[in-house]
Amino acid sequence: MSVNQSGWRPEMGDATTNARTTFTGNRALMLEEALIFEIGSTETTGVDIDEVPTVASRLGNHARTSPIGLPGLSEPEAVRHYTRLSRQNYAIDLGLFPLGSCTMKHNPRLNERMARLPGFADLHPLGPIDTVQGALEVIHQLAHWLVTLTNMDSVAMSPKAGAHGELCGILAIKAALEKRGEGHRKIILVPESAHGTNPATAAFAGFKVEDIPATPDGRVDTQALKDRLGPDVAGVMITNPNTCGLFERDLKDISDAVHAAGGYVYCDGANFNAIVGRVRPGDLGVDAMHINLHKTFSTPHGGGGPGSGPVVFSKALTPFAPLPFVEQQDGKFVLVEEETAGEHHADSFGRMVAFHGQMGMFTRALSYILSHGADGLKQVSEDAVLNANYVLRSLDDTLDAPFGQSGPCMHEALFSDANLADGFSTLDVAKGLIDEGYHPMTVYFPLVVHGAMLVEPTETESKAALDQFIGALRSVAERAKAGDQDLKSAPHFAPRRRLDETLAARKPVLAWKDALPTAEAAE
Numbered sequence: 001m002s003v004n005q006s007g008w009r010p011e012m013g014d015a016t017t018n019a020r021t022t023f024t025g026n027r028a029l030m031l032e033e034a035l036i037f038e039i040g041s042t043e044t045t046g047v048d049i050d051e052v053p054t055v056a057s058r059l060g061n062h063a064r065t066s067p068i069g070l071p072g073l074s075e076p077e078a079v080r081h082y083t084r085l086s087r088q089n090y091a092i093d094l095g096l097f098p099l100g101s102c103t104m105k106h107n108p109r110l111n112e113r114m115a116r117l118p119g120f121a122d123l124h125p126l127g128p129i130d131t132v133q134g135a136l137e138v139i140h141q142l143a144h145w146l147v148t149l150t151n152m153d154s155v156a157m158s159p160k161a162g163a164h165g166e167l168c169g170i171l172a173i174k175a176a177l178e179k180r181g182e183g184h185r186k187i188i189l190v191p192e193s194a195h196g197t198n199p200a201t202a203a204f205a206g207f208k209v210e211d212i213p214a215t216p217d218g219r220v221d222t223q224a225l226k227d228r229l230g231p232d233v234a235g236v237m238i239t240n241p242n243t244c245g246l247f248e249r250d251l252k253d254i255s256d257a258v259h260a261a262g263g264y265v266y267c268d269g270a271n272f273n274a275i276v277g278r279v280r281p282g283d284l285g286v287d288a289m290h291i292n293l294h295k296t297f298s299t300p301h302g303g304g305g306p307g308s309g310p311v312v313f314s315k316a317l318t319p320f321a322p323l324p325f326v327e328q329q330d331g332k333f334v335l336v337e338e339e340t341a342g343e344h345h346a347d348s349f350g351r352m353v354a355f356h357g358q359m360g361m362f363t364r365a366l367s368y369i370l371s372h373g374a375d376g377l378k379q380v381s382e383d384a385v386l387n388a389n390y391v392l393r394s395l396d397d398t399l400d401a402p403f404g405q406s407g408p409c410m411h412e413a414l415f416s417d418a419n420l421a422d423g424f425s426t427l428d429v430a431k432g433l434i435d436e437g438y439h440p441m442t443v444y445f446p447l448v449v450h451g452a453m454l455v456e457p458t459e460t461e462s463k464a465a466l467d468q469f470i471g472a473l474r475s476v477a478e479r480a481k482a483g484d485q486d487l488k489s490a491p492h493f494a495p496r497r498r499l500d501e502t503l504a505a506r507k508p509v510l511a512w513k514d515a516l517p518t519a520e521a522a523e
Ligand SMILES: *Cc1c(COP(=O)(O)O)cnc(C)c1O
Pocket: 101, 102, 161, 162, 163, 164, 195, 197, 239, 243, 268, 270, 271, 292, 307, 308, 309
């Protein structure tokens, strides 16, 4: 590949349909950026180091036999490279982020202030207990509020994401069944609309997954679920509100039936944002539920992290919950690291992580909960639901809303591709939105709706911001309905056009290989 010194490549010019190209490939403040290996070279170095005196190697056969192969860049070159890349990201601090099943809400800066206090930010996980009392108190207080908000018996704070929390809950169910001598119960029932992590978690923990169909109104088919219960069923995993953006009204009835048949109820609580302060999952018979702190209780979570997925447990599952947990004894906070016979967690299944969980996120979540208060949290869920319904009703004359007839939605508005022109798809609408300056909504999920478009505005958007988004989505949808061919090749204004996303996901090229022909790179 030909790369000149500034990293410019001739093919960069076709990043836009505008016939005007620039020498650099940059378009004013939209800066083109080559790969770091194309900018730097393994032959150069960014630092001057004096010649190292020859000393006898003490590495034995561990000495490196080939060059390390890192590109040499000076500090400003390295900083500019990553800053330029970061400017090509979309972020919640730039604009509305409509991803459904994600709760991308504004993270109040107060949380950041709290998380950065040196007493929390600079802790070492092995610090002596006497020196970290404040941090343990934060974990203990947050645990208290999570248990209170869900009306459950206990909470495991250590899981580090929603999916990790699911595994934690399912392992507790497994331990409880084994303790009862019913380890032969191998089936976990999962509704068709579930997030992919649910069946993946159950399978990973050694269970067999069976699908439960949905009713035409987008909810779990309660009768089909009840008919499947029996001595081989370990439990169910149900998301509430579900991924069609609807409240599972029968959950209490389902829980009673599952318990009567000897199984446990796992609730995927990723959508707790829509019901926090209004509904307590413990009242619905749930045995275990993860809470995505990074969704319901703010914390920025783009790009895969950080996450935190505490799991609340019913009385029945508490003895099997993982270690460690924080307890208050004689006015002091202690970390309980071992099972204690006859006490809480007497039959703990073990540990999920080496230490205690995500301290920075605990601090943010507690700051969020305390600054909102009980009335504020109630308002969060009300406003989130109001905003989603505003989006649903503003667009259901343009886009098909498959469950629009079943009444109001919860926190997300779901549309399908049913009335786009022939040859036009959800993907075209999503790509068109990029040109309008928005990250696309969640597409092709949930799977129960053809060409699904799932929009979750959250409570932190104003009416003006929603109106602008609605206007943009309406405009793109109308182009897709009118068969505007120009939309088939959108985005036109992004640094890259349509990528082969399947190839990039299936065969990602994650390491620089000098010899690789350019065409093979997942670009
Ligand atoms: C986000 C989400 C998960 C997974 O949570 P992570 O923190 O990303 O692991 C699971 N289920 C649902 C419904 C979700 O929205």
